[in-house]
Amino acid sequence: xxxxxxxxxxxxxxxxxxxxxxxxxxxxxxxxxxxxxxxxxxxxxxxxxxxxxxxxxxxxxxxxxxxxxxxxxxxxxxxxxxxxxxxxxxxxxxxxxxxxxxxxxxxxxxxxxxxxxxxxxxxxxxxxxxxxxxxxxxxxxxxxxxxxxxxxxxxxxxxxxxxxxxxxxxxxxxxxxxxxxxxxxxxxxxxxxxxxxxxxxxxxxxxxxxxxxxxxxxxxxxxxxxxxxxxxxxxxxxxxxxxxxxxxxxxxxxxxxxxxxxxxxxxxxxxxxxxxxxxxxxxxxxxxxxxxxxxxxxxxxxxxxxxxxxxxxxxxxxxxxxxxxxxxxxxxxxxxxxxxxxxxxxxxxxxxxxxxxxxxxxxxxxxxxxxxxxxxxxxxxxxxxxxxxxxxxxxxxxxxxxxxxxxxxxxxxxxxxxxxxxxxxxxxxxxxxxxxxxxxxxxxxxxxxxxxxxxxxxxxxxxxxxxxxxxxxxxxxxxxxxxxxxxxxxxxxxxxx
Numbered sequence: 001x002x003x004x005x006x007x008x009x010x011x012x013x014x015x016x017x018x019x020x021x022x023x024x025x026x027x028x029x030x031x032x033x034x035x036x037x038x039x040x041x042x043x044x045x046x047x048x049x050x051x052x053x054x055x056x057x058x059x060x061x062x063x064x065x066x067x068x069x070x071x072x073x074x075x076x077x078x079x080x081x082x083x084x085x086x087x088x089x090x091x092x093x094x095x096x097x098x099x100x101x102x103x104x105x106x107x108x109x110x111x112x113x114x115x116x117x118x119x120x121x122x123x124x125x126x127x128x129x130x131x132x133x134x135x136x137x138x139x140x141x142x143x144x145x146x147x148x149x150x151x152x153x154x155x156x157x158x159x160x161x162x163x164x165x166x167x168x169x170x171x172x173x174x175x176x177x178x179x180x181x182x183x184x185x186x187x188x189x190x191x192x193x194x195x196x197x198x199x200x201x202x203x204x205x206x207x208x209x210x211x212x213x214x215x216x217x218x219x220x221x222x223x224x225x226x227x228x229x230x231x232x233x234x235x236x237x238x239x240x241x242x243x244x245x246x247x248x249x250x251x252x253x254x255x256x257x258x259x260x261x262x263x264x265x266x267x268x269x270x271x272x273x274x275x276x277x278x279x280x281x282x283x284x285x286x287x288x289x290x291x292x293x294x295x296x297x298x299x300x301x302x303x304x305x306x307x308x309x310x311x312x313x314x315x316x317x318x319x320x321x322x323x324x325x326x327x328x329x330x331x332x333x334x335x336x337x338x339x340x341x342x343x344x345x346x347x348x349x350x351x352x353x354x355x356x357x358x359x360x361x362x363x364x365x366x367x368x369x370x371x372x373x374x375x376x377x378x379x380x381x382x383x384x385x386x387x388x389x390x391x392x393x394x395x396x397x398x399x400x401x402x403x404x405x406x407x408x409x410x411x412x413x414x415x416x417x418x419x420x421x422x423x424x425x426x427x428x429x430x431x432x433x434x435x436x437x438x439x440x441x442x443x444x445x446x447x448x449x450x451x452x453x454x455x456x457x458x459x460x461x462x463x464x465x466x467x468x469x470x471x472x473x474x475x476x477x478x479x480x481x482x483x484x485x486x487x488x489x490x491x492x493x494x495x496x497x
Contacts, residue, residue, distance in 0.1 A: 002064055004029050004193045005050065005081070005162055010059035012045055019045040021217040022059070027162060027193040032184060034204045034225065035197050037214035037237055038432040040388075040400065043197055046214070047164050051083040052076035074103075082160035084151045084168060090139045097122040097135035100154050125157040126150070130179045144341055145172050149180075156183065163187060164195045169203060170428040175288065181207050199430050200457070201230040213237055238432050245435040246463035247442040249483065252280035256313075257419050257450035263308030265294050270475035271308065276419070276450045281441060283461035283468040283482065284454040286494045291474030292454040293340075296421050300337045301326015313418060330421075336360070336412030340423035346408045349397035353389055353407055354378045356396050360411030381414040386436055402433025409437065413444055420444065422453040426460065438464050458487045470494050 005027040012020040020042045027033055035043050048054045050061065052070030061068050063079055070076040073083070090099045097118040106114040122135040129149050139147060148168065155163055165184070169177045184194055184207055196208055204211065205225060213220040213236045220236055234245070258276040265272075269291070276282045284292040298305035301321035310317040312333040321329055330337055339345040347356055358374045378392050385406045389399055396407055405426065412420055425441065426434040441451055441464065455461050461468055462485050470478040470493040478493035 001028060003027065003062070004064060006062040007046070007050060008060045008062065010046065010049060010056045010061075012049060012054060012056050018217050020049070020056075023214065023217070023219045025212055025219075025222070027195065029161070029191045029193055030188055031210060032188055032194045032196050032208045034208040034211040035195055035214070036199075036204070036211055036233070037220075038430040040216075041214040041237075041430075042217040043214055044166065045217075047083065047166065047195065047197070050076065050081060050162075051164060052081075077158055077160065080161040081164070082155040082158045082162070083164040084155045084166060090147055090150060092140035093138065095136050095138055096126070096133060096142075096150055099139055099150065100125065100135075100157065121157070122153075125153040128156060129153050129183060144344065145176055148172060149176070152180070152183070156187070160192070162193045162195070164197075166197045167199070167428050168196075169198065169200065177203070199426075199428065199434070201233070201459075204233070205230065234431055237430075238435070245431065245438060247439050249466055250279055250442065250446045252445075252466055253278035253448075258452060259309075259311045261309045263295075263305065263310065265291050265298060265303075265305060265474040267307075269473065272474075272476040274469055274476060276452050278418075278448055278450055279445050280467065281445050281451040281453065281465045283465040284452065284471055285458060285461050285468050285490050286471040286477075287491075288456065290471045290494070292471045293423060294474065295471070296337075296423060296452065296454060299326075299335075299421060300330055334416070334418040336415065336417045336420050338408060338412065338420060338422040338425070340427060342404055342408050342427075347396050347404060350395060352393045353382065353387065353396055353399075354392035356407050357381055357392075357411050357414055360415040377414055381410045385410045385413070385440060400429075400433075402429035402436075405429050405433065405437065406440070409440060413440065418449060420449065420451045420453075422451060424455055425453055425464075426455075426457075434460075458490055462487070462490075 003026050007023065007025040010020055010023050011018065023042065023046055025046070035047070037043050045054060049056050052073045052075050068079060070079065091102070094102070100122045101118050106117050108114045119135040126133050129152065131149055133146065139150070142150065152168060169180055172180060187194055198204055208225055210222065211225050211228070211233065212222040215237065255278040256275050257278050260272065260274050262271040262273065284295065286292060294303045297303040299310060299317065299321060301323045304320045308319065310319055312335060315333065317329070317333065327337060343349060357378050361374045361377060382392060387403050387406050387410065389403060396404055399407065426437050429437070445451055453465065462482050465482040468480045468482050468485055468490065469476050470480065470490055472494050480489060
């Protein structure tokens with residue numbers, strides 16, 4: 001069987017730092033090849049070399065046995081290598097169709113842009129992914145999941161033989177992931193080679209055949225996944241087992257921080273009650289789209305809760321929370337809301353780390369209070385959270401996903417809050433950064449804070465939390481101690497409802 005792509009002894013340095021050090025990789029037809037490693041391991045650099053974004057300092061690339069080299073991404077695409085990077089590259093002020101054909105617009109016999117053909121082919125490419133979006137919609141009007149699908153449709157439309165998918169499902173729900181996986185399997189069955197970069201173990205073992213692990217820019221191993229387990233794969237990546245990623249559980253107080261009574265997410269939903277105590281991390285688990293996110297966001301004014309009572313440390317929180325000032329209302333009660341989409345809703349990507357953290361420090365003071373010097377607090381936050389950057393003035397947009405997430409959490413941890421409401425605490429971050437975030441959240445709880453968290457990764461909720469509320473149909477259907485809970489129990493509770 002002819003190897004579609006072989007990268008032989010590839011090395012690449014930036015300044016004095018070696019990002020990729022003598023790495024070799026073979027991509028065979030009809031396979032899905034997982035590429036794994038912590039942030040900074042060299043995965044993205046290696047793939048950007050294959051995609052023509054970077055040029056290697058040394059080493060060779062072979063395309064179906066012939067030596068090749070790609071000076072630009074266009075050259076790589078023309079050679080049949082299509083890439084969907086984690087950082088979405090769509091232009092928000094253009095339509096879906098204009099993005100799909102950007103730089104290669106078809107023309108009519110009269111020399112004008114053939115917009116009818118663009119719409120027709122865009123609609124066909126989207127339909128292959130089960131999407132019925134209007135090709136004339138501006139990308140700025142799409143959800144993050146829809147944008148991700150448009151990116152992938154663009155790659156599939158290129159009819160390449162090698163596809164590089166960098167965190168393709170990070171923003172997708174369970175149903176969308178299944179649509180995505182069906183497309184990946186279709187490409188595999190057509191004899192394509194797919195490089196799949198993800199931090200989600202269930203996806204890696206569910207869709208991939210082979211795994212290559214990188215660490216500190218070097219090749220650790222390439223192995224068939226059939227002979228591996230999540231524990232053995234994590235051990236290859238970070239040198240410790242899955243259970244070692246989670247810190248020991250603390251001892252919760254009997255003092256209630258958050259209390260919801262007869263709370264209805266929607267007028268027709270069943271009333272629910274829950275509480276989160278000081279020193280406790282509590283999970284909202286269940287199947288995708290059952291009301292976990294609406295429940296959390298209703299406290300911040302981002303979703304209009306119907307009825308019920310919410311109190312923070314004994315003081316009633318007016319409901320429904322106002323959309324324009326719900327976040328401020330929470331901040332005044334020493335509550336932080338950490339959204340799932342850190343780039344669109346959480347961080348100011350063009351501003352520095354210092355500015356992003358200072359936003360949280362400033363929020364605990366009145367609007368007319370005297371300005372404070374936060375340099376010491378910012379430096380201490382960066383050190384305690386192990387934020388890897390050149391300094392506090394580094395733009396947040398230049399950081400890795402894991403470091404961006406730590407900056408977002410650091411904004412609230414530095415502010416001395418009592419309660420954190422968190423969506424997807426480790427979305428799109430590597431195993432090593434996950435372990436650091438788990439430790440930070442547990443330290444926050446051990447110091448008297450309280451956390452209410454939701455996540456699509458059930459194993460994360462079991463390992464991190466103290467108690468788990470299972471949500472189904474916008475109601476709580478079960479409460480389980482996390483220490484003895486299993487994925488089967490949680491799924492059974494959600495389905496039985």
